[in-house]
Amino acid sequence: MTTLTERPTTIAADDPRLKDSSATRSYAVLGVLVAVLAVLPFLLDDQTETVAVRTLIFAIMAVGWNLMSGYGGMFSFGHAAFFGIGAYTDAYLLVQHGVSPWIAMVVGALISAAAGTLIAFLCLRYKLAGPYFALATFAFAQVFLLAVQNIDALNRTEGFNVPILSEDSWTMMQWKAGSPLYFWIPLGILALGLLGTIWFVHSRTGQYAQAVRDDETAAASLGINVMRVRLVTVAASCALTSVAGSFYTQYYFFVGPEQGFGSAVSVNAIVPAVIGGIGTIWGPLVGALIVGPLSEWIADVLREPPGFLSFLEGLSGLDVAVYAALLILIVLFMPKGIYGTLRDRFRS
């Protein structure tokens, strides 16, 4: 039987219509961006650098969240589960077994990928989609939170303190306070996360993931194994968010159940991505650059409110209120997020 393959192709290998410069362009932008950001530790004072590091942690989480929820179309409201696994794997292995955080990061990422795959499999197996899927992921994260609070080996509600060393140590990922390495490491992780995102989006599996997101039935009819593609996307997403959690523990020398698995953590992964633009490469980063400083500013206001806001002193939860307001504004006026909207405007 003759098939279409045996027909000599009529398209030249260098047909200009085949050119896709978008990946190359994204890699170039990433290179420039990382180079520019890398000098920040020399310019920022210690206080501002703390904000910058927090922003990077937000960005890594959001880039991870975006893989599954933005490109995969599976809205996770439970990414705290994977941030927490990363944070706790690091703390537990380091404190109890003296394992290097570099190794713990990888172990945590693998556990998160496995946990995320299992959770997603169960949700998808029982055909949970849209808000039901989101609620199910939220429920799983809450279960993890409760579990951690009740497991002796994980110090229940007390969490873990990372012992502070007297000398710098690459193996233990510790340097004197204010060392630029505390900025460069999350920057490196973010760069790898974005690099992976760009590669993924242009890969066969990434194209499949977006096809499945757009129309699952059509994707399956073209021979795509919908479940497999979804689970691969979820695994990558959870692994990256987990690494952010591991670094969190190393940076703050502490993790407790709420810092790891609290629902506020899930919100922190969602908000930058939605504000910046879900399903875009740069959206989560753009969003984090807004949310990171904003969260610091809110914390300042609550600590020492200016006169007319004195009633806010000592209140907590203002950040969540501000995020909620921001989200509503974005969803109403810029459903594609700030980056997504600007990009579309410049294209047309």
Added chain:
Amino acid sequence: MTLLQVDQLTKSFSGLRAVSDVDVTVTDGEFLGIIGPNGAGKTTLFSLLAGQLPPTSGRVVFDGQDITGWPADKVAGAGLVRTFQLMRPFESMSVLENVAVAAHHRHRSRRAARRHALEVIERVRLAEYVHAPSGSLPTAGLKRLELARALALEPRLLLLDEVLAGLVPAERAPIIELLREIHADGVTVMFVEHIMAAVMALSERLLVMAEGQELALGDPQEVIRDPRVVEAYLGEDYA
């Protein structure tokens, strides 16, 4: 050689028998036209064959394998590919990307998939839209996109569900020519269509469905003279 064998295939939707005890055998290389009034069960039959719907009862054997109840992706992988009457583009993607997703089935590399996709796009005469967002295509364009994606999989058996609908006559001719060419390349085709001129020009055999059942099956010229077919579908004028 028999490529597809359908035995007593039935689909009930809470009482309504959309497809009822259909028996068809399709020979390798054949072009089988399928006609029937609206709601006859033509699209449902395709969904049963291609795995979008599980049959209530009956059996489907494709290329010697019992594929009854297989998931859609596995059926497509085996070489049985359908298009959708209600078009289902991947709306966030351009036309080229849409077809490349399908071409990836045979081509792992991005370059090769895009190249093959572009070739198919030219064949279905969508070249002017190659980089257009698929959501922005007019109906005629979306129909051709459906056809292009299916062709990019290089199927053995192609189920076409009203790919000519919405095309003005001038747009139909090249697609009919293309279908003839695809058929000549050895692809077996099942062709659901309301446009009788195209059905008669292409079909080697004709299946008429009505109310889920097989009303007539055989030589197109004979089938369209069958009084029951005239009554159920064509109306006196055509005969």
